[in-house]
Amino acid sequence: MAPGELILSELRQLVGLENVLxxxxxxxxxxxxGTAAMQQLPGCVVFVTTTEQISALLKFANKTKTAVVTRGSGTGLSGGSLPSKDCIVMCTARMDKILEVDRANLTMLVEPGVTTLSIADTATAAGLFYPPDPGSMKISTIGGNVAENSGGLRGLKYGVTRNYVMGMEVVLPDGEVMWLGNKCVKDVAGYSLKDLFVGSEGTLGVITKVLLRLIPKPQAKKTMVATFSQMDQAAEAVSxxxxxxVIPCTLEFLDRMTIKCVEDFAKIGLPLDCEALLLMETDGHPAVVAEEAAQMEKCCRDCGCIEVRVAKDDAEANKLASARRSAFSALARISPTTILEDATVPRSELAKMIRFVEAIAKKYNLKVGTFGHMGDGNLHPTFLTDERNKEEMHRVEEAFKEIFDEAIRLGGTITGEHGVGLAKKSFLPKFLGDAQMRVLRDLRKSLDPHGILNPGKMFD
Amino acid sequence: MAPGELILSELRQLVGLENVLxxxxxxxxxxxxGTAAMQQLPGCVVFVTTTEQISALLKFANKTKTAVVTRGSGTGLSGGSLPSKDCIVMCTARMDKILEVDRANLTMLVEPGVTTLSIADTATAAGLFYPPDPGSMKISTIGGNVAENSGGLRGLKYGVTRNYVMGMEVVLPDGEVMWLGNKCVKDVAGYSLKDLFVGSEGTLGVITKVLLRLIPKPQAKKTMVATFSQMDQAAEAVSxxxxxxVIPCTLEFLDRMTIKCVEDFAKIGLPLDCEALLLMETDGHPAVVAEEAAQMEKCCRDCGCIEVRVAKDDAEANKLASARRSAFSALARISPTTILEDATVPRSELAKMIRFVEAIAKKYNLKVGTFGHMGDGNLHPTFLTDERNKEEMHRVEEAFKEIFDEAIRLGGTITGEHGVGLAKKSFLPKFLGDAQMRVLRDLRKSLDPHGILNPGKMFD
Known part of the structure; x- marks a missing residue:
């Protein structure tokens, strides 16, 4: 049901006239x-700033069975925060306070609208480290990172957002507020609801505070880039x-198309005569970094790389790292619509998967650039297309179907870090099977019986 | 309902006459x-060896609403695998095959009855490392470790069992078999059911296979022991x-009573004139180990320790580590009943908590030895008593009530690694609150509508 006048008046009373659009x-x-080719106007947008407001809003929405979609900066890549028709978009981006940095317990308590970058910077300022670094970290909010269980470039060594969530305050669809988790490194009292909420994509409750785990800051880092004339050599080097x-903190891959686009865009001086580029970073104790860097260089040379370039200083390291960081933007310049996917396979199947994506692009006559997290098998095949070209868009869809099928066949998953949202919804049943889909639906229903939170997403 | 003749005949047909006791x-x-002062005869014991048998057994139990309690080696410390009256105890200890070690993806696939030690040894033989090391690891099974989310001595640096579970096969109460998770480092397709099952104490399903994450083996290790005349100095040294x-792999604490009992038992040559002993281990790259060991030694000396003893070789290291490993057995020699608890607090509150336990023991005139994982705030106050002395047992119960209240007040938890089971069941509602208890009950009900799995445990 659309938020009628009665509901609007209630919302305005709750948060003030100026905070309802x-x-x-x-x-x-x-x-x-951030998802291509998806758009839907909401009924209204409400800016909330306190847990109490969120609780009151949800109580009210639950009573009137009004759909609520929670949203931070809206950087998601699976349509997870896309409005449903006539829904209330509840925006938590203004809840952006860092509430505590606890050096003795190595934790940080934040509101959901704090950006990932701001968390990383605050940790650094305290001499500590918050590792998860999703591509959109400059503007993405931690509430969204937790809801999507965001990954990033450091997943192989440091894990993903889940591994850094020690606790959270959530508001359930009925307005009930509860704390999950705490500052204890170990806690086994009851099911881990916290872990159920991480990655639940705004369908089980609204995250209003997050308690994050920090770790000591690595003392040193070394960045290097290796180029290969054949993609298989790069895959062999990773193995x-x-x-x-050696578990490097970053082990990223760019294919020929991506290298070309990045070089056109950023003028880093990347060689254009190669089929694959690996960006590698090792961090930690200086002695470990030196040894691991030497080992990685040797592995690349043994696998017949064209060249290994080791950054001499931070400036050059940043420049090399920017080759990977700018991959998506660089590809996005080529065509009106950029469809970025994140099919993921076990590391051992990566070379097979990259070859498969190339073959599929050829089969459907599509332009694709593939880059991604080689160390953890998380690929981002990116189709360069135009959403106004219905016929080509259809071919893109067919190509993705085959890619997801192959990922599943290789023991992988349909989404490594972007989430299901709307974009992967139709692929989930095949991946999880009927029995598991039933369990997910039952769980969701037990927490949100009226289905007011993010309806139509994931598997609704 | 007790398993009557009809049920027994069905069970015998399912697994063979000789596998039903x-x-x-x-x-x-x-x-x-492994829990003191708790005993209950089951209706029967069934040894299962395949997923198919378990599925058939559960289908049957679900239809006849017969209680099923899953059990491995029975080393649990919260009564989690204690039979309920007339239940079927389903023992998975004979499902003890290691199915795969995958070096390329750093995983190991095992059946639930494999012992933790056997997993650790197999990882070592492959040049890899499985870090979780619960106290009972020599005989505890991985199925139980996963069901309880077992901790161990390496939690601070390496995390607990949850952090090493990449996937599992489970059988739901209705006999449905499903796979949760996979070999991908990143996977966000659907809620993380795997994480809901880890630590669910046998109440949601039966674990029939576990896919574990392995990591590279640390190259070096250094073990040392520091003694302090005052407990506060040891706490300061940890801070x-x-x-x-420095995040050591082990940072363990023994109080005066425990030191005395261990020395009487194991004759390690521990000084008896101290109030606290810290067992410290650092592992990793030799350069890191050398530096961290020196830093830890300096921290202890700066905080006024009596002595730091650094192990010269593996033999001495094992001897020192055995001081902590044998703590429970050493304490258990003193009195007929040893009640081991695992109240846990944020690291910063540890000194307060240790003092509180001492004061409570005095108040109730009880003998207590406290040891535990100082680095992660996980304490094991161990009351030395006699379950036949009802009056003293009552005082022990009163003491624990106060200890759990204080742990909660300090931002801690009622159980860090042993689980809720029967032993902590009465403390859970106060810790989690009504709303969260309701959510847990609803989740359980949605997976096990007839309540056949481990009835009466956790919050049933």
């Missing part, structure tokens, strides 16, 4: 997120690095 | 676990170590 021109900015028991 | 003298061994950004 209803004009179509105001709503447009909230009608999409050789892991076999040498 | 019903004689009272056979059932006695399965009437208790100083963390402040110096």
């Amino acid at each position: 209803i004009k179509p021109e105001d709503l447009i900015s909230y009608s999409f997120d 050789a690095i892991i076999a040498a028991q | 019903i004689k009272p003298e056979d059932l006695i061994s399965y009437s208790f676990d 100083a170590i963390i402040a110096a950004q």
Whole structure:
């Protein structure tokens, strides 16, 4: 049901007239997120600033069975924060206070609207480290990171957002406020509801505070880039690095198309005559960094790389790292619509998967750039297309279907870090199977019986 | 309902006559676990060896609403695998095959009855490392470790069992078999059911396979022991170590009573004139180990320790580590009943908590030895008593009530690694609150509508 006048008046009373948007021109900015080719106007947008407001709003929405979609900065890549028709978009971006940095317990307590970058910077200022670094970290909010269980470039060594969430305050659909988790490193009292909420994509409750785990800051870091004339050599180098028991903090891959686009865009001086580029970073104790860097260089040379370039200083390291950081933007310049996916496979199947993506692009006559997290098998095949070209868009869809099927066949998953949202919803049943889908639906229903939170997403 | 003749005949048909125990003298061994002062005869014991048998057994139990309690080696410390009256005890200890070690993806696939030690040894043989090391690891099974989310001595640096579970096969109460998780380092397709099952204490389903994450083996290790005349100095030393950004793999504490009992038992040559002993281990790259060991030694000396003893070789290191490993057995020699608890607080509150336990023991005139994981705030106050002395047992119960209240007041938890089971069941509602208890009950009900799995445990 759309928020009628009664509901609007209630919302205005709750958060103040100026914090409720209803004009179509105001709503447009909230009608999409970072996902290509998806748009839907909400009924209204409400800016909340306290847990109490959120609790009152949900109580009210639950009573009137009004759909609520929670949203931070809207950087999601699966349509997870896309409005449903006539829903209330509840924006938590203004809840942006860092509430505590606890050095003795190595924790940070934040509101959901704090940006990932701001958390990383605050940790650094305290001499500590918050590792998860999703691509959109400059503007993405921690509430969204937790709801999506965001990954990033450091997943192989440091894990993903889940591994850094020690606790959270959540508001359930009925307005009930509860704390999950605490500052204890170990806690086994009851099911881990915290872990159920991480990655639940705004369908089980609204996250109003997050308690994050911090770790000591690595003392040193070394960045290097290796280029390969054949993609298989790069894949072999990755296997050789892991076999040498080196777990680098970053082990990223760019294919020929991505290298070309990045070089056109950022003028880093990347060689254009190669089929694959690996960006590698090791961090930690200086002695470990030196040894691991030497080992990685040797693995790349043994696998027949064209060149290894080791950054001489921080400036050069940043420049090399920017080759990977700018991959998406660089690809996005080529065509009106950029569809970024995140099919993921076990590390051992990566070379097969990259070859498969190339073959599929050829089969459907599509332009694709593939980059991603080689160390953890998380690929981002990115189709360069135009959403106005219906016929080509259809081919893109067919290509993705085959790619997801292959990922599943290789023991992988349909989404490594972007979430299901709307974009992957139709692929989930095949991946999880009927029995598991039933369990997920039952769990959701037990927490949100009226289905007011993020309806139509994931598996609704 | 007790398993009547019809049910027994069905069970015998399912697993074979010789794999169903019903004689009272056979059932006695399965009437208790590692928890003091708790015993209950089951209706029968069934040894299962395949997922298919488990599925068939559960389908049947679900239809006839017969209680099923899953059990491995029975080393639990919260009564989690204690039979309920007339239940079927389903023992998975004979499902003890290691199915795969995958070096490329750093994983190991095992059946639930494999012992933790066997997993650790197999990882070592493959040049890899499985860090979780619960106290009972020599005989505890991985199925139980996962069901309880077992901790161990390496939690501070390496995390607990949850952090090493990448996937599992489970059988739901209705007999449905499903796979949760996979070999991908990143996977966000759907809620993390795997994480809901880890630590669910056998109440949601039966674990029939576990896919574990392995990591590279640390190259070096150093073990040392520091003694302090005052407990506060030991606590300060721990804080100083963390402040110096050293995260040791082991940072264990023994109080005066425990030191005395261990020395009487193991003759290690521990000084008896101290109030606190810290066992410290650092592992990793030799350069890191050398530096961290020096830093830890300095922190202890700066905090006024009596002595720091650094192990010269592996033999001495094992001897020192055995001081902590044998703490429970050493304390258990003193009195007929040893009640081991695991109240846990944020690291910063540890000194307060230790003092509180001492004061409570005095108040109730009880003998207590406290040891535990100082680095992660996980304490094991161990009351030395006699369950036949009802009056003293009552005082022990009163003491624990106060200890749990204080742990909660300090931001801690009622159980860090042993689980709720039967032992902590009465403390859970106060800790979690009504709303969260309701959510837990609803989740359980949605997975096990007839309540056949481990009834009466956790919050049933």
